[in-house]
Amino acid sequence: MISIKTHFECEIAHRLYDVDTYSSECRENIHGHSYKFDLEVARKGRRHLNSSGMVVDFKLLKEVLKQFEKKYDHSVIIRECDPLQQPLILNCKKVNIVEGNPTAEWMVEEFKDEINDLIKDLDIEVVELQIAETTGNIAIWRK
Numbered sequence: 001m002i003s004i005k006t007h008f009e010c011e012i013a014h015r016l017y018d019v020d021t022y023s024s025e026c027r028e029n030i031h032g033h034s035y036k037f038d039l040e041v042a043r044k045g046r047r048h049l050n051s052s053g054m055v056v057d058f059k060l061l062k063e064v065l066k067q068f069e070k071k072y073d074h075s076v077i078i079r080e081c082d083p084l085q086q087p088l089i090l091n092c093k094k095v096n097i098v099e100g101n102p103t104a105e106w107m108v109e110e111f112k113d114e115i116n117d118l119i120k121d122l123d124i125e126v127v128e129l130q131i132a133e134t135t136g137n138i139a140i141w142r143k
């Protein structure tokens with residue numbers, strides 16, 4: 001398999017809600033991270049490269065990823081059962097309500113699916129997604 005990897009970053013706020021085994025500072029406060037994404041993609045099917053000799057044009061991939069960044073950069077991700085949901089929706093422009101707790105592990109699972117949906121017309125798929133919440137704390141999804 002031949003793959004390519006790209007890096008991008010998003011500033012995202014989140015709060016973990018209704019969890020017992022997480023540090024209280026992160027559980028009780030909305031707080032943000034400068035999330036660092038390392039995304040690796042490969043072509044679907046048997047051909048490793050397209051007719052131009054690429055997995056996909058980096059520029060094309062970056063264009064598609066702008067949709068993802070538009071949705072999540074400078075946003076708040078909060079769980080649907082969190083009581084802060086309504087005040088945030090009323091007072092913030094970018095609020096993403098999700099079913100699970102928005103941990104880095106949840107993000108790699110969820111974001112892998114969202115990115116796969118965005119790139120499906122490019123005949124490529126995610127083979128690995130790494131999300132660093134802080135330096136050295138990284139969640140990884142791997143095909």
Ligand SMILES: [Zn+2]
Pocket residue numbers: 014026031032033
């Ligand atoms: Zn956090």
